[in-house]
Every structure is written in C-alpha cells, then in structure tokens.
Amino acid sequence: MANTILVVDDTAFMRMMIKNVVQKHGYQVIGEAGDGEEAIAKYKELRPDLVTMDITMPKLDGISAIKAIMEFDPNAKIIVCSAMGQKAMVIEALKSGAKDFLVKPFEADRVIEALQKAVG
C-alpha cells in the first residue's frame, strides 16, 4: 500500500513538481494545499502519512502550520521545504517538529530519501 502524502506549497508549479517526483516512486498524493490554513484543514480531513510543507506562504506560513499540525497530531511526519538562505527558518521548523528538510531546487533522490527516512 502506497504511503499517502499531502503536498503544501503556494505555487502550483512546485506542487506539480513534487507530485511528479513522489508519484513516480510509488507514493500517493491524496491532497494539496496552497497556504498554511488550508494545510491544517486538509491534514485534519485527510490524515496523510506524510506532509511536504513550504515555508513562505500567504495567509499562514509553514512554520505556524507545522506547529498547529504537530499539536493536533504529535506523530505527524512533516518535511519542510525551503529555499537557500532560509537556514534559520529551517531550524525553527525542525524545532517545531518537522522531521526533515529539503532545499530547493529539489533533487529527486533527496526528496525520496527524506520521505523514506521519515516514514521509517
């Protein structure tokens, strides 16, 4: 049974890219969200095995969303996605409960490695 993923990023382009990569490796994208608020709502609704979470998003940023989701489900497995130069935010995200991080531009095998390690 494939692991289910919720993909969160404010650009459709990135969501498409991540979706393509993970689907090729047998993961099932069961939902997408474009901002932190939607991410929290979709997480509660869909209860995915994994979440990829962008940091900078409108309405509610990724770190706030991570905190909210971790509070709702301490076992949530969230991988934070950031751009170069956002080191401090990445560490903040890890402190808030993200299991791992990915840096854009993504390399496919890094994405898959992070997902595999997070699922354990």
Add this chain to the structure above:
Amino acid sequence: MDLSEYKDVFAAEAREYIQSLNDDLLDLEQHPHDMEVLDRMFRGAHSLKGMAGTMGYDELQQFTHEMENVLNALRQGRPVDVEIINQLFTAFDLLEILLEESLEHGEAKTDTREIREQLKSWLGQEASSVQPSFALGELDKEEIRQASQQGQQAWNIRVVLRSNVLMKSARAYTVIQALARIGTIVQTSPPMADLEEERFGNEFSILLLSKAAAEDIKSIFDKISEIDHVAIAELDMAAAKAPAQSQVTATSRRTEHFVRVETDRLDKLLNLVGELVISRTQVLELGSMLDDNTARSAIVQLDRVTTELQYAAMSLRMVPIRQVFDRFPRMVRDLAQAGGKQVQLKITGQETELDRSLVNDLGEPLVHLLRNAVDHGLESPEERLAAGKSEVGTISIAARHEGSHVVIEISDDGRGMDVDRIRQKAIEKGLITPEANLSPRELLDLIFQPGFSTAENVTDISGRGVGMDAVRSAIQLLNGSVELATELGKGTTVTIKLPLTLAIIKALMVRSRNEIYAIPIQSIQENILVPRQQVKTIQGEKVITLRNQVLPLIDLATQLDAGGLEDRNMLSVIVANVGQDMVGLVVDELLGQQEVVIKTLDNNLASSPGIAGATILGNGQVALILDVAGLLQQGMASYRAKAQ
C-alpha cells in the same frame, strides 16, 4: 516527468558550467591558493551533478561526483599541485565528452575508469584522518566522570555528511537534535558556532553522554538524511587535548570572532532598549522644562548615548541582503529562457544590511518585480535589435543605505511603460474618469491598482497570483514604500524603501475623543482642514471631494468604537493611502510627529482590524497604532459595495 522540455535548458547551462570550470582551472593554475576560485569550482561541480541527476544522466552524475570530492578536498586544504591540475584538466575534457554523449544518446558510453582510479588514489593519499580530539576542560572531564558513575558512556561520534548537502548547518542541527534526545552533548568538534556558520567541511564530531548502546545510536542515524557514514567509538579520554590548543583551519582567511547567542535573549535585550528609548523621550520632555543647565546637559548626554545604543541594538538584528538576492541569478536565467529573452543580471550592494525579520518577507515581492522585468519589461531580442538596442537586456538589482532606510532598486533597460496606455486602460476599467487630469506620476501609481496589467498576453508565469497591488501591500506591511519611474523605450525602475528597523517607526500622533492614536507616517499623504459643510453623503457614506476625486471619510472615533465626533465646524482630516486607495481619517486634534516603539498586543486587541499595535507615550499613556490598510479594507469594502 517528461524531461525533454528541460533538456535544452540543461544543455545550455551544463555547457556553461563546464566552461566555467575550465576557465576557473586556468585561473587556479596561476593562483593555486585562491580559495574563492576553488569554492566556485566546487559549487559548479555540485550544481552540475544535481542537474545531471535530475536529467537521469547517471554516468555524468557519478563522474561529476568524483570531481566534487576532489574539489572539496582541495577546498579543505589539500595542496594544489601541478599533478592534480593536469588530472583535473583531463577530467574536465572527459566531462564534456560525457555530457555530449548523454545529450546525444541519453547515456554516456566512454569509459571513465582510468581517470576515476587516478582521482580516487589521489584522494586516498590523504593521511588517514585522525579522529579530531575534543578540547576538554576540567568541568567537562568532571561531567564525564560523573556521568560514567551514573552508568552513562561517553561516545565520540564522528559524522560524515554527503558532499552535496545544501544546508550543512541545518543538517548538523538535525543530528544534534536527534542525539540530544538520547543523551547529553558535551561538545562538538568543530565547536557549535562553527557548525552554525557552516565553517566545516563535511564532517564533525560529537561528544555524547548517553546510556544508549552503540547500535541504538547507530539506528538514530538511519533515520537522518544526507549522512554518508558515521563512526561511533567510545571516547578515549587520554586523547582529549587541553583547551589551550587551538585547531587551525586551513581554509578561512578572514579571522572573525563570533559568539553564539540564543535569539530569545537577544530579543529581550532589544525589547529593553526599546523601552529605554521611550523613557528617554519622557526624560527629554521633562528636561526641556528645567532651568538647571547641569541637568539639561546631562539629559542631552543621556539622549546621545541612548540614540547610539538604539543603533547598536538595531545592528544586532542586521543581516546582509545577499541572502535574499542569492537565488535571483538562477531564477532570472530560467525566466529568460522560458520567455525567449536574453538577460544579463547585475547585482550590487549585496553586503547592504537590513533587519533580519525583513528578509523572509522581502523575497516574494522582489521575485515578482523581477518576473515583471523579464516578462513585460524586456523586449524579445528581435524587438531590441529593431529598436537599436543590444539583444541582451540588462536587469540590475541594487541595494544601498540611504539615511535610515534600505533602498532597493530593480531596473531594466527594456521598453518602459507607456503612460498614455496606462491612462486608457484605467479609463477602460473605470478607475478614472476620462476628464480626470492626472500627472504622469499619478498615472504610474495606478499600476498598483489590483487587477491592472498592460500586457496583452499575461503569461502564466507572471499573470498568476501576486500583482503589483500585492507587491505594494507586502512592502507597506514592512512599513516601506514602492515607487515606479519609467521612460518609454528606455526602461523602468522600481524603487523600494524600507526602514532600517521594524520596531521603531515615525508616526503622527492624533487625538480622537479621549484616545490617542499613532498613524505611521508612511501611510500619510497629507493633512487638511475641511469645513463641515463640504462633507457630502453618498449612499450613506460621508465623503469629500479632494482635487476632483472622491475621498471617503472614516471617523476614527466611530470606526474604532471610541465615541462620536465632537461638534466642530472645521474637520481635521488626515488623508492616508494604501496603494492607490485613499481615505480621509477624521480626527479631533493633531498632536505632532514622533518616533514610537511598537509593542505587540495581546491577541484580543490585535485582531481588531485597523489596529497594528500599541506604544507607550512619554507620559505613560497608551496609544494605539493604526493599521491604515486594515481600516481602509473595512471602510472601502462597504463604500465599494454601496457604490456598485
């Protein structure tokens, strides 16, 4: 994922990287100690490897990986000699062959074994790396002794990261975070500060006290990405050096001294400085009423020192803007390729420092402005040639300090904006009447209206989502401003001004009934006095006419639930704007300008639209800081709804 559309971009860029590598190698040959060149080559090989991997060219990727290892070793101190340079030249030639083969046939056939063996053996010549020893002071040794009495073992854990890790410090952090859960970290080698600043190669060691067994520690690393390998050994106390010996790192040429401070402590310090600034204002007020010269000069001295302290504190939060600009070259390149444009990007002022909290929110608006410049600003190469310009357009991003502001300019030498066309579009959209007489500057300002665009085909890249109105809102949220300047046929410049700090702003203090409010100067266009008779009511909304434009009025007293308007014949109206939207704020009295320190509010009050925060005045009274955008949204929403 269909990669064929990326292939051309990849080919062009990969060839460029190989070209750079060759150029840099020639440079290195002349200057074997130039660390910058080595860094550049390493990054080039790293990027090339990433791209090759994404395209699925495995042989190319693996070969580039070997190059990366060699370049990394050179970066970390292996001497650059004639032998390795020659080997690298040969390797780069081979790299080019592999690239062309991959592009042509989808995979590379040429046998690379010989060169790889040579490089591998060169790499292996490095003296077997001695386990870096920790510098243990007496306290540390005592802690270890006590821990062992409690059944805890001291572990020397050597972690080697893969050489392609993009955020080494964040990766190191995940390791430390994971280990801290099962024990106590006494020390790291190199020290934490170096790990944080990424002043290390690919490996670091951790001295861990834990009751966990070696296998359990190993299994922790199975769950962490980007680890090449881990060596877990019991700490050899005898090998621990005394702290007096410093470790010499070959790479760094600059000696800088850093301390590591928790951000909470820093913020607390800055908060206190903010309060001191407020107190200083109070003291200044009282001091001006004194006759005693000695007292007055003491107060002047206090003022001077406090101002310096304010700037010193602000500088603690400053980071170079380079962080924001770093991703632009690649992005602009991709956009240019996608849009069929040829672009040269010039970036200056990367060392310009700004408050670290601005860095995160600045990226998006700048990215959008760059997209605009590439997609709409610059003409296609053919158009440019026809216009007598060079095929390659230039976009420059410049950052500098100007007084107490950071100024960021994005300019292009493209087609510029046609003010007449803007005027027409605005009339079409009903934003202005045909009779309205607007200056070029006012017309340009219309660009910031939501939904405005003069491009015939709004491409997918720039048309979606964020528009110029959002750019302006984003910048205004940071208490900054955006302006446009353009010359038809020559180009456009967007100028962004940001205050050097968020926490202290200049505001106009006003009184409405018994409440004192602070209105950020940024949002204020002008103050006017209006005779009560001139106030008209349109569809239930009070408005006045200002230079042929209708200005809705918001009565601060009623809007913010603080009581009714006093009966006056002349109304004091503050014309405030957010983007193109203007509103008149009716107040009872203007109290003057001053700098205020923004204090964050409890969640209750802060959720009131129109309130951005609070500040404490010199006399101890609390004044609410207005969020003009929020007020506008409320007022304008109802105004627009009724105006439909």
